[in-house]
Amino acid sequence: MNKICLLIAIFLCAINSNSQNIVVIKVIDAESTEAIINASVTGKGFRIGAVTDTLGVAKLVFPTGLNELFVSHVAYEGKKIPFTVPVTDTMIIELEPQEEEEVVIQSTRSSRTIRDIPTRVEFIAGEELDEKANMKPGDIRMVLTESTGIQTQQTSATSANSSIRIQGLDGRYTQLLKDGFPLYAGMSSGLGLLQTPPLDMKQFEVIKGSASTLYGGGAIAGLVNLISNTPTQGRELKFHLDATSAGGLNTSGFYGEKYGKTGMTVFASRNSNAPYDPADIGLTAIPKFERYTINPKFFAYFNGRTTLSAGVNITHEDRTGGDIDYIKKNKPSGFYENNNTDRYSSQVKLEYLFNNRNHLTIKNSFSRFQRVITSPGYVFNGTQDASFSELAYVSTREKMEWITGVNLVTDNFKERQLTAIPHRDYKQLTAGVFLQNNWKLSEQFHLETGIRADNVRDYGFVLLPRVSALIRFSPKLSSRIGGGLGYKTPSVFTEESERLQYRDVLPIDDNVNKLERSYGINADINYKTKFADGEVSFSINHLFFYTRITDPLLLQPTGGVYRFNNVNGHFDSRGMETNVKLGYADFKLFLGYTFTKANLHQGNIETENFLTPRHRLNSVLMYEVEEKWKLGLEAYYFSKQQLSDGTTGRSYWITGFMAEKLWEKFSVYVNFENFLDARQTRYESIYTGSITNPLFRDIYAPLDGFVVNGGIKLRL
Numbered sequence: 001m002n003k004i005c006l007l008i009a010i011f012l013c014a015i016n017s018n019s020q021n022i023v024v025i026k027v028i029d030a031e032s033t034e035a036i037i038n039a040s041v042t043g044k045g046f047r048i049g050a051v052t053d054t055l056g057v058a059k060l061v062f063p064t065g066l067n068e069l070f071v072s073h074v075a076y077e078g079k080k081i082p083f084t085v086p087v088t089d090t091m092i093i094e095l096e097p098q099e100e101e102e103v104v105i106q107s108t109r110s111s112r113t114i115r116d117i118p119t120r121v122e123f124i125a126g127e128e129l130d131e132k133a134n135m136k137p138g139d140i141r142m143v144l145t146e147s148t149g150i151q152t153q154q155t156s157a158t159s160a161n162s163s164i165r166i167q168g169l170d171g172r173y174t175q176l177l178k179d180g181f182p183l184y185a186g187m188s189s190g191l192g193l194l195q196t197p198p199l200d201m202k203q204f205e206v207i208k209g210s211a212s213t214l215y216g217g218g219a220i221a222g223l224v225n226l227i228s229n230t231p232t233q234g235r236e237l238k239f240h241l242d243a244t245s246a247g248g249l250n251t252s253g254f255y256g257e258k259y260g261k262t263g264m265t266v267f268a269s270r271n272s273n274a275p276y277d278p279a280d281i282g283l284t285a286i287p288k289f290e291r292y293t294i295n296p297k298f299f300a301y302f303n304g305r306t307t308l309s310a311g312v313n314i315t316h317e318d319r320t321g322g323d324i325d326y327i328k329k330n331k332p333s334g335f336y337e338n339n340n341t342d343r344y345s346s347q348v349k350l351e352y353l354f355n356n357r358n359h360l361t362i363k364n365s366f367s368r369f370q371r372v373i374t375s376p377g378y379v380f381n382g383t384q385d386a387s388f389s390e391l392a393y394v395s396t397r398e399k400m401e402w403i404t405g406v407n408l409v410t411d412n413f414k415e416r417q418l419t420a421i422p423h424r425d426y427k428q429l430t431a432g433v434f435l436q437n438n439w440k441l442s443e444q445f446h447l448e449t450g451i452r453a454d455n456v457r458d459y460g461f462v463l464l465p466r467v468s469a470l471i472r473f474s475p476k477l478s479s480r481i482g483g484g485l486g487y488k489t490p491s492v493f494t495e496e497s498e499r500l501q502y503r504d505v506l507p508i509d510d511n512v513n514k515l516e517r518s519y520g521i522n523a524d525i526n527y528k529t530k531f532a533d534g535e536v537s538f539s540i541n542h543l544f545f546y547t548r549i550t551d552p553l554l555l556q557p558t559g560g561v562y563r564f565n566n567v568n569g570h571f572d573s574r575g576m577e578t579n580v581k582l583g584y585a586d587f588k589l590f591l592g593y594t595f596t597k598a599n600l601h602q603g604n605i606e607t608e609n610f611l612t613p614r615h616r617l618n619s620v621l622m623y624e625v626e627e628k629w630k631l632g633l634e635a636y637y638f639s640k641q642q643l644s645d646g647t648t649g650r651s652y653w654i655t656g657f658m659a660e661k662l663w664e665k666f667s668v669y670v671n672f673e674n675f676l677d678a679r680q681t682r683y684e685s686i687y688t689g690s691i692t693n694p695l696f697r698d699i700y701a702p703l704d705g706f707v708v709n710g711g712i713k714l715r716l
Contacts (some may be wrong), residue, residue: 008682021064021086027056027071030094030380036073039095042533044068065135071095074574075475078534101606107181107205107225109214109265109403110438111396118438118448118468120480120524120543122147125203128468131632133198134658134669136428137242137711138250138271140196143204144224148577148592148618150206153611155498157686157696158337159287163495164191167545168206168573168598168612169221172494175211177225181365183345184413185218186493187384188369195315195343199240199252200267200295202229208482209522209545213450213466216409216432220486220518220549224483231256231263231299243713244284244703247274254671263299277324278705279681282691285703287321305353314344323691335692337501338374357397364375373501380502399440421561424492424507429457440702446470462487476529490515490564496555497562513553514566520547537583539553548572569602573607586625590619608642611700613640631658641700649700652678670710679705
């Protein structure tokens with residue numbers, strides 16, 4: 001009996017062995033025919049697959065008959081292959097490299113692709129930028145405030161002036177650039193976000209942490225570079241019309257085209273809003289304003305090597321917030337804040353290619369910003385003239401790249417003295433030289449080092465080294481680590497003085513005040529993969545950051561006036577950011593979390609930075625059917641914030657829903673922004689005193705509440 005059972009067992013094993021077949025698979029690059037390492041190989045219904053070795057080979061056991069094989073790699077297009085087992089020879093699978101989106105990062109000034117740049121750069125472009133424009137087509141606040149680690153802080157309750165905060169640091173530590181030109185510094189910084197419509201923008205580039213090697217003082221927290229559209233071979237003509245339930249009307253248009261050896265772009269917009277008070281407290285949550293912008297730009301392509309671009313930007317805005325009945329002319333007097341601004345700027349850029357490896361760039365910009373602030377019994381009237389000139393040379397080799405240059409920055413402010421406060425005129429001049437090296441030591445390790453030397457008039461010589469590294473552990477796993485030094489020249493134009501409209505603020509004293517100096521470090525880890533036979537994409541990026549500023553400049557009350565003092569101590573900001581992206585079919589899910597701890601240290605006293613939520617959550621779910629539909633649902637959480645009056649603001653959620661229907665030449669959309677109506681005026685009063693002479697509290701939550709907007713976009 002035992003012999004019979006043994007024979008049966010041997011027979012069954014033989015049948016099973018005949019139905020199982022070892023299949024050898026070799027995965028190669030379709031273009032170079034080189035072996036692809038770490039490619040994932042699975043069969044339909046398999047729980048466990050295999051990964052190709054250093055020869056690009058993997059082995060799997062398949063049952064006899066018809067089967068299906070799936071091969072994927074993070075850098076290649078996945079492929080499904082039906083086949084019949086048994087297979088007598090090694091299966092050769094060719095994978096096509098993924099077509100990477102053509103993204104040229106300008107902020108690093110490198111010719112390397114974003115994949116090979118050691119500096120951590122975040123960019124917003126294409127469809128994502130287009131979707132954000134639906135939500136707030138009049139300015140760029142929405143594009144930035146919904147990114148992890150970035151906050152747009154409102155500095156005026158009635159006029160809605162705002163500044164950018166990166167990683168818990170005040171707005172003066174972030175440089176806002178347009179096409180690499182510093183056009184939004186000094187007095188104009190509080191309105192730069194509000195006066196830049198997004199239709200003219202090709203992409204946004206964000207570098208968090210010190211970026212002072214290439215851009216000088218002020219880029220302590222990081223920089224935001226707004227990249228404009230350029231002309232293409234075919235005509236590009238776009239119009240955007242939008243209206244809101246809060247009384248807003250936004251119209252803008254863009255034209256761009258190349259004509260052989262020349263080209264042109266023209267952007268023009270008109271943005272306006274009626275005074276809006278959803279809380280019915282008698283004060284504007286959205287001020288009455290009317291703004292006109294025109295930005296023509298000319299391009300000349302002389303001989304294939306030389307390119308010249310020249311453009312001007314003109315913006316005029318009249319913005320009034322305060323007592324809504326007074327603004328509507330329903331009563332003869334009341335509290336108000338009027339900002340009348342004019343911005344004029346020019347940008348000229350000349351590029352010359354010596355050959356495919358070396359090129360020279362010469363840039364110059366001049367800007368004039370005039371601003372008059374008027375409120376009952378007070379007028380501030382100032383003009384800021386600033387210029388930026390730079391000569392830079394880039395030499396590129398296969399393994400190494402050198403970037404060197406010199407630049408000169410001037411900033412002259414002149415105030416029409418209308419009060420007893422001493423005039424706050426100043427003249428700043430900074431001359432700098434920089435050198436940066438990008439070194440590709442191997443496919444797995446890239447190193448970027450740089451140094452900058454600035455001579456700041458009245459404040460002396462500053463040396464700024466910086467280093468970043470890119471480490472690729474595998475095609476799916478990589479890390480970027482970087483750090484550097486920075487500084488900030490003292491200025492009366494800060495978030496604190498903006499809240500006061502510069503009333504009773506004493507001028508900077510270069511005999512007493514000194515440079516704020518900083519050092520900081522960022523380190524991230526990035527992982528991306530595909531699973532479920534390549535139908536689901538997944539990526540996660542986790543970033544740690546730390547920045548320390550010594551001798552921080554604070555505005556402090558002194559005998560009825562306000563004086564800027566460098567306090568004896570330091571300010572530091574530390575935390576982390578996590579970004580997760582998940583894609584399946586037509587769905588995309590974005591999740592983000594930011595933890596920020598920012599404190600001022602003076603001896604044994606530690607004070608939490610005001611208006612800095614320690615916890616923030618970002619979540620966006622998008623459904624997109626190409627060229628047909630876009631649907632988006634989003635929710636953002638802000639934790640409690642410490643306020644300057646010693647109280648704590650409450651936590652809140654901001655939610656939104658957007659739907660857009662697309663056709664070939666146009667699309668229509670509707671956006672329900674903040675549909676849960678999160679408003680600070682729902683939680684508490686935003687001012688003390690009387691409505692005729694209010695003293696405003698810190699603004700930590702939206703004031704406009706639930707707003708519906710909709711519009712049409714034309715592409716002709």
